[in-house]
Amino acid sequence: MKVTLSKIYLDNIMQNRKIMRKTDESVGITVVMAIYNPNLVWFNELLKSLAKQDFINIEWLIMDDASDEILFMEVTRLVKYYASSLSKNISYKILRNKENIGSNETYRKLMSLANGKYIAFCDQDDVWKHNKLSCLYYEIVKQNAVLAYADMTVINSEGKQISESFQKKNSIFGNISGKYETGELLIRNPIPGCSVLIKKDIIEFFNEIPNGTYWDHWLNIIASTQGDIIYIPQKLMKYRIHGTNQTGRFYNIKTKNDYYENRLKPLYRRMIELQNKEIHFQQEETIYAYIQARTDKKVGQIWKNRSCNILISYLEILLNILPNFVCNIIIKIIKKW
Missing domain, CATH: 3.90.550.10 (Spore Coat Polysaccharide Biosynthesis Protein SpsA; Chain A)
Known part of the structure; x- marks a missing residue:
């Protein structure tokens, strides 16, 4: 709040x-x-x-x-x-x-x-x-x-x-x-x-x-x-904000493949590291299921667990079902947003 x-x-x-x-x-x-x-x-x-x-x-x-x-x-x-x-x-x-x-x-x-x-x-x-x-x-x-x-x-x-x-x-x-x-x-x-x-x-x-x-x-x-x-x-x-900033919305992401390599794979690694540390938190099972669905590109499971993050869920469902050239246009729009 x-x-x-x-x-x-x-x-x-x-x-x-x-x-x-x-x-x-x-x-x-x-x-x-x-x-x-x-x-x-x-x-x-x-x-x-x-x-x-x-x-x-x-x-x-x-x-x-x-x-x-x-x-x-x-x-x-x-x-x-x-x-x-x-x-x-x-x-x-x-x-x-x-x-x-x-x-x-x-x-x-x-x-x-x-x-x-x-x-x-x-x-x-x-x-x-x-x-x-x-x-x-x-x-x-x-x-x-x-x-x-x-x-x-x-x-x-x-x-x-x-x-x-x-x-x-x-x-x-x-x-x-x-x-x-x-x-x-x-x-x-x-x-x-x-x-x-x-x-x-x-x-x-x-x-x-x-x-x-x-x-x-x-x-x-x-x-x-x-x-x-x-x-x-x-x-x-x-x-x-300037041309050499290391961070920013969708920094180092230009394509659908970039999104998978630079967003979803690191997300999965963070999940594994927390599991290895035996760190537990609220809604852990649901969030881990959500992360697994995103990294496995399972649209149905992403939708099922969309309450974890509605906007990200909508975005990734689109990225998974739309052709690459349309996804690249969406990414460009988001970077300029």
Whole structure:
């Protein structure tokens, strides 16, 4: 259920932010960031916004995934400059992979090295509101949750707003919040990693990522097995859309075969991994039957279990019964939607 922010709610956040400065300085948040050949203009904007966060005890943990060496030197200079700006002297560490290992493995390494009790995740090209961490922290503590995430405005490569709400633009199936939402998150992921604050304790359950699944999707699934996930409708950052984004609606899908290889096979692997871990959740039998029907392309069984996700069921029934060229047109429409 979507929540409407009231003035009382906002005032409450402001009051508690003052309390946090006085009483919770020892808690600590590690902001982790994987970077690879970042656009320095955008990276500069990001670091400026990180340096202005109103939460006190923060450390930055940055890992470069084998970028160009000269570019990496400039990244290092910028990080040092902003970490010492505004008289904050933010603790930071910059690490570098010897070879490019990709975002999944880089973020897994970063999480294992984080010192904070909580971890926030940061893309190299976004812009944070000054109160992003304090608002997320307040909610995750107040509601004793394991993960909190917030809405975002969406900007283009020039910094112009193209959508007031990421959730409205991308989550046509709605956001996810509540206790033990593992089954729902197994099927879809409306929670971008860059919008998340998570308890550090969760990562002890975060091990090998199933092939074809993004690190943040798997992290959200694992978090859901441990407790409450909280959605905050405030727009706490600007999410930048550009040609090199690794995610997005139907990213890396152009054909019906792409859909099967890049969506359905990874979904099946996630199911097997949870079964191997002996992780159980509500409606487990129904959801597993639904996933099996989708990967086996059994239209009748997809229809029978369509209550798991009505829109996805309709889409995949069409993909299974229509000719390839019509399916490819449908996919193009969805990507532009």
